[in-house]
Amino acid sequence: MLPEGTLQSAPHRPGVYIxxxxxxxxxxxxxxxxxxxxxxxxxHFSAKEWNxxxxxxxxxxxxxxxxxxxxxxxxxxxxxxxxxxxxRYNVLLRDDKNYPWIKVTVQEEWPRAFMARRKSKxxxxxxxxxxxxxxxxxxxxxxxxxxxxxxxxxxxxKMRERPCLNRQIGRCLAPCTGKVSRAEYMKHVDQVxxxxxxxxxxxxxxxxxxxxxxxxxxxxETAAILRDQIAALSRTLEKQLISASHDKDQDIFGFARKxxxxxxxxxxxxxxxxxxxxxxxxxxxxxxxxxxxxxxLGQLYAGDTVFPSEILLPFSLEDIELxxxxxxxxxxxxxxxxxxxxxxxxxxxxxxNANAMQVFEEREKKKSSWENLCDSMEKSLxxxxxxxxxxxxxxxxxxGKQAVGSLVCFTKGxxxxxxxxxxxxxxxxxxxxxxxxxxxLMRRLSRGxxxxxxxxxxxxxGGKGQLGIAISVAKELGxxxxxxxxxxxxxxxxxxxxxxxxxxxxxxxxxxxxxxxLYIMRIRDESHRFGITFHRKLRNKETLTSELDSIPGIGDxxxxxxxxxxxxxxxxxxxxKEELMAVKGVGVELAEAxxxxxxxxxxxxxxxxxxxxxxxxxxxxxNFLPTNKSSNHANKGKKI
Numbered sequence: 230m231l232p233e234g235t236l237q238s239a240p241h242r243p244g245v246y247i248x249x250x251x252x253x254x255x256x257x258x259x260x261x262x263x264x265x266x267x268x269x270x271x272x273h274f275s276a277k278e279w280n281x282x283x284x285x286x287x288x289x290x291x292x293x294x295x296x297x298x299x300x301x302x303x304x305x306x307x308x309x310x311x312x313x314x315x316x317r318y319n320v321l322l323r324d325d326k327n328y329p330w331i332k333v334t335v336q337e338e339w340p341r342a343f344m345a346r347r348k349s350k351x352x353x354x355x356x357x358x359x360x361x362x363x364x365x366x367x368x369x370x371x372x373x374x375x376x377x378x379x380x381x382x383x384x385x386x387k388m389r390e391r392p393c394l395n396r397q398i399g400r401c402l403a404p405c406t407g408k409v410s411r412a413e414y415m416k417h418v419d420q421v422x423x424x425x426x427x428x429x430x431x432x433x434x435x436x437x438x439x440x441x442x443x444x445x446x447x448x449x450e451t452a453a454i455l456r457d458q459i460a461a462l463s464r465t466l467e468k469q470l471i472s473a474s475h476d477k478d479q480d481i482f483g484f485a486r487k488x489x490x491x492x493x494x495x496x497x498x499x500x501x502x503x504x505x506x507x508x509x510x511x512x513x514x515x516x517x518x519x520x521x522x523x524x525x526l527g528q529l530y531a532g533d534t535v536f537p538s539e540i541l542l543p544f545s546l547e548d549i550e551l552x553x554x555x556x557x558x559x560x561x562x563x564x565x566x567x568x569x570x571x572x573x574x575x576x577x578x579x580x581x582n583a584n585a586m587q588v589f590e591e592r593e594k595k596k597s598s599w600e601n602l603c604d605s606m607e608k609s610l611x612x613x614x615x616x617x618x619x620x621x622x623x624x625x626x627x628x629g630k631q632a633v634g635s636l637v638c639f640t641k642g643x644x645x646x647x648x649x650x651x652x653x654x655x656x657x658x659x660x661x662x663x664x665x666x667x668x669x670l671m672r673r674l675s676r677g678x679x680x681x682x683x684x685x686x687x688x689x690x691g692g693k694g695q696l697g698i699a700i701s702v703a704k705e706l707g708x709x710x711x712x713x714x715x716x717x718x719x720x721x722x723x724x725x726x727x728x729x730x731x732x733x734x735x736x737x738x739x740x741x742x743x744x745x746x747l748y749i750m751r752i753r754d755e756s757h758r759f760g761i762t763f764h765r766k767l768r769n770k771e772t773l774t775s776e777l778d779s780i781p782g783i784g785d786x787x788x789x790x791x792x793x794x795x796x797x798x799x800x801x802x803x804x805x806k807e808e809l810m811a812v813k814g815v816g817v818e819l820a821e822a823x824x825x826x827x828x829x830x831x832x833x834x835x836x837x838x839x840x841x842x843x844x845x846x847x848x849x850x851x852n853f854l855p856t857n858k859s860s861n862h863a864n865k866g867k868k869i
Contacts, residue, residue: 230272230286231268231271231272231286231289231292232289232290232291232292235268235272235292236265236268236269236272238294239264239265239268239269239294240264240265240294240296241263241264241265241266242263242264242296242297243260243261243262243263243264243296243297243298243299243300243302243303244260244261244264244294244295244296244297244303245258245259245260245261245294245295245297245303245306245307245310246258246259246260246261246264246267246268246292246293246294246295247292247293247294247295247310248285248289248291248292248316248318249289249290249291249292249293250288250289250290251288251290253291254317255310255314255316256285256288256289256316256317256318257285257289257316257317257318257319257515258307258310258311258314258316258319259307260300260303260304260306260307261303262300262303264294264296268292268294271286274286281318281513281515282515285318285515300548300551301551301554301555304527304548304551304552304555305555307527308527308528308531309531311524311527311528312528312531318515319515319524320511320514320515320516320520320521320524320525320528321511321528322493322509322525322528322529328357328358328359329344329345329346329357329358329359329362329365330344330345330346330347330348330355330356330357330358330359331343331344331345331355331356331357331359331365331368331369331425332344332345332353332354332355332356333353333354333355333356333418333421333422333425334353334384335352335353335354335418335422336351336352336353337384338385338386338411339378339379339386339404339411339414340378340415340418341378341379341380341381342369342372342378342421343369343380344365344366344369348535354422354425356425356426357535358535359505364505368424368425371424372421372424372425373400374400375420375424375458376417376418376420376421376424376458377395377399377400377401377402377417378401378402378414378417378418378421379395379401379402379403379404379405380395380400380401381393381405382796383796386404386405387405388405388406388407389405389406390406391406392405392406392408393405396408402414402417420432420435420436423435426500428500433459436455436458436459437455437459439455440452440455440456440459443455477498477500477501477537477538477539478498478499478500478537478538478539479497479498479537479538479539479540479541479577480495480496480497480498480537480539480540480541481495481496481498481541481577481578481580481581482494482495482522482525482526482540482541482542482543482578482581483495483496483543483578483580483581483582483583483584483585484518484522484543484544484582484585485582485585485586485588485589486518487589489512489513490510490511490512490513490589491510491511491514491518491521492508492509492510492511492585492586492588492589493508493509493511493521493522493525493585494506494507494508494509494581494582494584494585494588495507495508495529495581496577496580496581496584497537498537498577499537506584508584508585508588509525510588510592518544519544519546519547522542522543522544522546523546523547523548523552526540526546526552527552530556530559534559536556536559536560536562536564537564538562538563538564538565539564539565539566539567540556540564540565540566540567541566541567541568541569541574541577541578541581542566542567542568542578543568543578543581543582544568545568549566549568552566553565553566595642598642599641599642602642602744602745602748603615603616603617603642605744605745606686606745606748609737609739609743609745610686610713610715610728610730610737610745611730612685612686612713613713614685614686614713615685616685616686616713617640617641617685618638618639618640618645618684618685618686619638619639619640619684619685619686619687619688619752620636620637620638620639620648620673620684620686620687620688621636621637621639621687621688621689621690621752621753621755621756622634622635622636622666622669622670622673622687622688622689622690622699622756623635623690623753623756623757623759623760624662624665624666624669624690624760625760625761625763632653632654632657632665633651633652633653633654633760633763634651634652634653634654634665634666634668634669634760635649635650635651635652635756635757635759635760635763636649636650636651636652636669636673636756637649637752637755637756637759638684639752639755642748644755649759650673651759651760651763652668652669652672652673654668654669655668656668662695663694663695663698666689666691666695666698666699667698667701667702670698670699670702670703671702671705671706674702674703674706674708675706678706678708683708683711683712684712685712685713686712686713686714686715687699687712687713687714687715688715688716688717688749688752688753689714689715689716689717690716690717690718690753690756690757691716691717691718692716692718692727692729692736693716693729695716695718696714696715696716696729696731699714699716700714700731709731714730714731715728715729715730715749716728716729716730717729717749717750717753718736725738725741726739726741726746726749726750728746728749777791777798777801779826780822780823780826781822782818782819782822783819783823786814787814787815787819790812790813790814790815791809791812791815794811794812794813795808795812801823802827804823806820806821806824809823809824
């Protein structure tokens with residue numbers, strides 16, 4: 230049943246209806262050709278009490294309607310509102326990945342080819358998006374080896390007397406030294422475009438003709454280069470899956486249902502070649518198969534989307550013509566949506582459906598694998614509770630400076646990155662690893678008690694000492710028995726990893742190939758990576774701050790302009806007075822102040838010793854490198 234009075238205000242016109250719960254949150258958005266008829270179907274709905282529609286209707290306290298001029302407008306508005314409100318009972322394709330493109334800067338005098346995260350209207354040619362980053366990087370490697378375009382940054386080419394290393398290893402034509410004419414350079418650009426457009430076979434024929442001409446003209450060196458390019462291209466073509474007997478751009482949808490769960494899979498075919506795929510698992514979507522696929526279509530092609538010329542669906546939709554019209558308007562060209570019944574396109578649909586079913590099989594395998602690992606962990610580590618959620622803490626610092634606590638979380642065997650956390654050390658000065666660990670543990674566990682999200686197993690990077698600190702904090706908070714605790718340390722290389730348990734004198738020694746040990750090591754290594762990455766950012770930020778911000782007259786804005794104009798801090802240090810004054814906002818006085826500052830810094834380095842090296846008491850040089858242990862534990866767990 231709908232809230233009283235809903236039908237009285239519903240018109241016989243196209244539009245969108247919005248269902249809200251008691252908290253005024255949007256729980257469902259739908260479109261209708263006739264709002265009154267569509268809402269009437271809910272009013273007279275009857276089914277079992279556990280039916281999903283019935284459960285949803287019990288939560289509805291208000292229904293808002295928005296009238297549109299046409300059903301097409303209702304379709305567009307529905308997609309927009311779903312994207313905005315993310316309603317509980319609508320289909321949501323959860324895919325936060327930002328798929329990369331290959332960008333060829335044809336608008337520049339000397340074009341480049343590189344990866345781009347976003348497509349913009351800057352005159353460049355974009356190819357993609359690539360659903361497989363590895364495929365994109367493989368393509369860029371082929372381009373780099375066969376057609377050595379410049380890789381230096383900046384639209385304008387800066388002339389040089391000597392070529393860079395890329396030229397010396399044959400990865401750049403070095404237009405910056407005048408060693409190649411623009412006409413010759415643009416031939417390589419055209420060949421790159423042919424490759425990316427999918428005309429690889431035509432490119433092989435073109436290069437073969439040029440090779441034969443070069444050989445006939447006795448230009449054997451040129452012919453040899455072309456021969457190598459043809460051989461490399463042929464090897465690349467052998468790896469490509471030809472999935473269609475045409476050169477169309479197609480998106481092929483597959484659909485699979487298992488109990489309440491649904492998987493929507495999409496295969497991307499570009500120029501007749503399978504370019505990549507994406508799959509979306511929907512645990513318990515609301516609506517019938519047609520409604521689910523229709524909403525998936527609306528979401529997948531929202532925003533900055535490249536539309537193919539043809540979309541193939543596994544079954545027909547009631548609003549297929551509306552989608553076709555909407556996509557054609559957005560794409561600027563005709564987009565056909567078809568449901569094939571025979572021929573090669575049916576084979577492609579079967580392939581997409583098989584991909585969708587494969588997702589169910591992979592999830593089952595992953596579930597089974599995790600259950601086996603979980604059982605092994607409970608037995609091998611003598612755990613009291615099932616280790617569904619495992620967290621690991623690592624401390625990174627350089628002599629107590631820029632100290633960071635890094636916490637990673639794994640849930641059911643997978644990295645749960647939304648629960649990764651960095652903790653800047655607030656209360657500890659100097660290299661006191663134990664005190665830093667105590668501070669971070671106190672903050673994490675106190676919050677975990679408040680939010681009721683404590684882990685099942687907590688791993689600390691270190692031996693008995695670090696584990697003892699963790700247990701003392703847990704006892705202080707009264708939760709020592711609510712969590713399983715484990716320490717992991719590598720004390721001697723020949724003995725490998727040691728696992729420490731509270732109340733146990735001797736460590737657990739598991740075989741190096743044991744899946745439980747490998748899983749704990751994976752979690753520990755991830756905490757190292759997460760911590761050191763953040764630590765480097767802090768260190769680099771401090772370096773830039775101390776180098777430029779200490780110069781009178783340079784604030785954040787001037788610093789950004791200097792680094793952007795000259796390219797790096799090193800270039801700023803090496804710049805002449807004239808080069809500094811060429812930067813916007815830098816006058817004579819500021820240029821002289823910058824030169825004076827770095828001249829004094831250089832003089833000071835000569836007097837005290839260069840770089841990040843210092844002197845030990847015996848006069849020998851020592852490197853100050855980031856370590857995850859304090860100086861009291863210098864021989865344990867060093868990391869760079």
